[in-house]
Structure formats: structure tokens, C-alpha cells
Amino acid sequence: MHKALFAAAVVLATWQPAQAAPQQWNGPLSKAQAIARATSAGFDVRMAMADAASARGVAIGQYSAVLPQIAVSGNHTNIHLPQFGMPEAVQTYASLTASMSVFNLAGYSAVRAGRLSADAASADFSATENDAALNAVKAYDRALLGVAAAHAQQAAVSDQETNVRFVELRVRIGKKPRYELSRARAALAQAQQMAEDAAAERDESSNDLKLLLDFDMASDVAIPDRFETAVYSDTLMAVTQRALLQQPAVRAARLRHDAAQATLDQARAAYVPTAAVTGQTYNGSSNPPLGSSGGQVGVSVTLPIIDGGTRHGALMQASATLAKAQADFERQQLMVQNAVANAWRELDAAHRNLQTAQAALDDASENLRVARLRQQTGKGTQLEVLDALAITASSRLGLLQAQERYDVAIAGVHHAAADPW
Secondary structure, eight states, X not given: XXXXXXHHHHHHHTOOGGGGOOBOOOEEOOHHHHHHHHHHHOHHHHHHHHHHHHHHHHHHHHHHTTSOEEEEEEEEEEEOOGGGTOOOEEEEEEEEEEEEEEEOHXXXXXXXXXXXXXXXXXXXXXXXXXXXXXXXXHHHHHHHHHXXXXXXXXHHHHHHHHHHHHHHHHHHTTSSOHHHHHHHHHXXXXXXXXXXXXXXXXXXXXXXXXXXXXXXXXXXXXXXXXXXXXXXXXXXXXXXXXXXXXXXXXXXXXXXXXXXXXXXXXXXXXXXXEEEEEEEEEEEEEESOOOSEEEEEEEEEEOOSOOTTHHHHHHHHHHHHXXXXXXXXXXXXXHHHHHHHHHHHHHHHHHHHHHHHHHHHHHHHHHHHHHHHHHHTTOSOXXXXXXXXXXXXXXXXXXXXXXXXXXXXXXXXHHHHTOOO
């Protein structure tokens, strides 16, 4: 993970605005491709990657504070100010300075806090990927529903057109009064309006999917997949256990708790002395001669005695931050269990409603068949057929909506458990 974040930091450092143009995608787009695109190039994912790289950079900076420091400097001085009573002098020297922290508990605690905070940012990135995958499933299924609903509504229009032609024939031969033709045409017009609304929803959902995946709006994206109908086989207990182990939100909360503990250790270590060793050497020449080389070594020990309450204030702040992190960690654990329970209940409801919707469509189709037979034999009324047509069209749409809900519910369980997509 560290290497991946470092590579991401390098990529971001060399990023150019010209590379940010949306991708042109023409042709079929599977759900797996949509998930892969959202989790790698989605806007939220890219921003979370930048945050994780930034946190890693902060951790590297904190770690450097306890590592040996080496610096090279040089100077050249030409003094020619006799009017001020100063002799003429020329000096050219190069200096090498090195320092090393010998004892710095606060610095070591700061390094640990920075590393843990960076790990927490990496966990946040994983959580963002998980959210992006679920959002991709929702957007894809909505687009899929838009396509299927548009087809279903067009089928309803075809049914109404067939009914209008039949009624027209019956009116022409005197078997039906003319007002029934007007009623049939009105039902056809209503079906056409619903078909146009479904077509608009299809196009709008496709545009929303393109936005989520950073596709150019001129792209011609085709949706070849179908809704998931297989029964989800797992147990609530197993999903809950996986969620507590895998959920990035829980891992991030635990890491932030540990980082807060390290920050508290850093605040306490401020009451402990620090020691550092420094060394310096120089080489060069001067006129008048002052020596061509030299060096010095020093050891410094520091212990603030009176700081106006700075250390005490930092200690109080760190203690409060740790208490807050502990509460957040406990809350995240409970939130994960709550998310799993709600996702599982939604899955159960979606599965039951899917079965009901399928039965409703079967019944509606049978009712339409009987109504048409009664109409053809002169035993049924036009209202029976129109009612059967409306119920069948509504049942078709209801089944598609139930299928979409069930598919999204399965994805919701995977999201709650943080399963690999």
C-alpha cells in the first residue's frame, strides 16, 4: 500500500490539466467495467487518492525530523572598506554540517502518529473506493432500468395500438359504438406519454452514469447487462463478521485512535529532555591567513522549564482528541453492524417483493388474455380490456423496478461488508 501511495504521489505531482479531459466511450459497457472505472478514475476516488498521498507526505516529513541531517554551505567574502578602518581581506570557505538526534521521545511519538494518520488516510481511500463501487452499481442499474422500462412502455404502446385497430374494425362493422374508439385512442395517447417519459428517464439516467464515470457526454454508451435474479446465499452473522474485519471505516477509526494515543505520548514526552549531537567542518583559504581547515563537535540537551502552559495545553488537547477518537471507533463498530442489518433487511424485502412482482405480472398477463378472449367473443367490455392492458403495463414496470431493487440490495450487502467487487 505504501508503494502504491508513493506511486500515486508521483503521478499526481506530474499531472497536467490537459490530461483531465473526459473519456470518450462508444459501445457496450458492462457493470464490471463501470465498477472498475468508478473505483480507478472516479472524481471522489481521485481526490481521496490525493488526500492519502498528502498524508503520506506529511508522515515522511515528520520522520525526517529524527533522522540525521547533513548540509553543505559555502561563502566567498571580499572586504575592501579601508574608509571604515577595516583591513582588506578575502575569504573562501566550504562548510559541512551534520546533526543527529540522540534522544527525542516527542519526535519518535510524532513519527508514529504521522505514520498511523497516513495509514488511516489509506483506509479512507479504501472506503471511498467501496462507496464508488456501490454508486457505480446504482447508476448502472438505474440506466439499465431506464432502458428496460423504455422497452416495456413501448410494448405497452404496441398493445394499445393493437387494441385501437381491433376496436376500429368492430366500430366499422357496427359491433361497437364509436365512443369506445375514442376511449381506446385516449388510452393509447396515455401510453405514448408514459413511453416518452420512460425514454426521457432512460437518456437522463445514461447521462448521470456518464458523469459518474467521467465519460464525455457525447459518448454512445450501450448497456448490455441484465438484472441479477439469483438468490443471494449467505448469512447475516457471516456478513456482520466480515464487515467488522474488512470495513475501511472501522480500520480508519482504529488507526486514528492509535494516532491520537501517539500524539498524547508526544505531548507527555515534551516534559522529557532532548539531546542532539552536531558537528561542523570547514575548508578554504583567506587573506590574511586564518587557517585552511577546522571543525567542531557539540552536544546539546534541552529541557524547557517555564513555557507559559504550552506543554500543559498540548497535553489537554491530546487527551481530548484521544477520547474523541475512542468514541468514534466505538461508534463506527456499531454503525457497521447497523449498516449490515439494514442492508440485510432491504435484501429480504427486495427478494420478497421481486417474487410478488413476478406473480403479479403472471396474473396480469392471464387477466389480459382472458379479457381479450371475452372481447373477441363479444362477452367482455372495452373497459375490461383497457383495465387489463393498464394493469399489465404497470406490472411489467413493477417487475423491472423490483429486479433493480433486488440487484442494488445485493450490492448494498456487499458494500456493507466491504467485500471485494
